[in-house]
Amino acid sequence: MIKDKNFKKVVIILLLIIIIFSSVYLIQYFYDMYISKKQSNLLNEITISDIQNSLTENNVEESIVVPLKSERILKLEELRKENEDIVGWVEIENTEINYPVLQADDNDFYMNHNYKGEKSSAGSIFLDKDYDFNLPSSNLLIYGHNMKNNTMFQNLLKYNRIEFYNEHPIIRFTSLYDDSEYEIFSAFYSKVYYKTDKNVFRYYNFVNASSEEDYNNFVGNVKKASLYDTGINVNFGDKLITLSTCSYHTTDGRFVVVGRKKD
Secondary structure, rough: OHHHHHHHHHHHHHHHHHHHHHHHHHHHHHHHHHHHHHHHHHHHHHHHHHHHHHHHHOOOOOOHHHHHHHHHHHHHHOOOOOOOOOOEEOOOOOOOEEEEEEEEOOOOOOHEEOOOEEEEEOOEEEEEOOOOOOOOOOEEEOOEEOOOOOOOOOHHHHHOOOHHHHHEEEEEEEEEEOEEEEEEEEEEEEEOOOOOOOOOOHHOOOOOOOHHHHHHHHHHHHHHHOOOOOOOOOOOOOEEEEEEEEEOOOOOOEEEEEEEEOO
């Protein structure tokens, strides 16, 4: 009898532990989903009146500033008041990809922190630490998690079908300096390779082209790896954007979408 009572106590304790951990997980899951959705709506929440008020507060004439910058750039400047690490905005029309882009001194912090700097399993969409807007660099290399709730960069996986590409061929990226569209010319599966792996294409090492040969090698490998031919030509000097997320087709798998800036 005593053994039965002790066994029941152990079972009850284990059940309580499971319930507590499950509750914590669910709370975190729904909070991350809320924050992800909140991030995607940030730019739309900023109105022209907010921008005008900001300009007035800073004694800047609207007639001088507004015509020189797109509405999205002005909204981005306003958004940076929440976090100066926000360096851009990435959007693929009619998909869930519509987020601020952050950049830190490393490529780790925003893997598990949201745009407010809070701990989050969903992390943020973030730009590679080596990209320098002052150069500017050759390739906007942007990372984001593949979340099961269809947020962050999960929609990138849909580019494994040419039908999806045909419906969504453009990536729009806005920085403080530019508001441009990029034509997607490649979508492919890849992985993070070991340092000992030889003769492999490490797309994630390309941000600044060291030479024309380096640039052309990257573009050539990207096109070779592509799941389909988009027919888009890329020439040395074209600005590129690379979106990267996790894929589970292999260990440390990645799915990658690459575009060139439209003329």
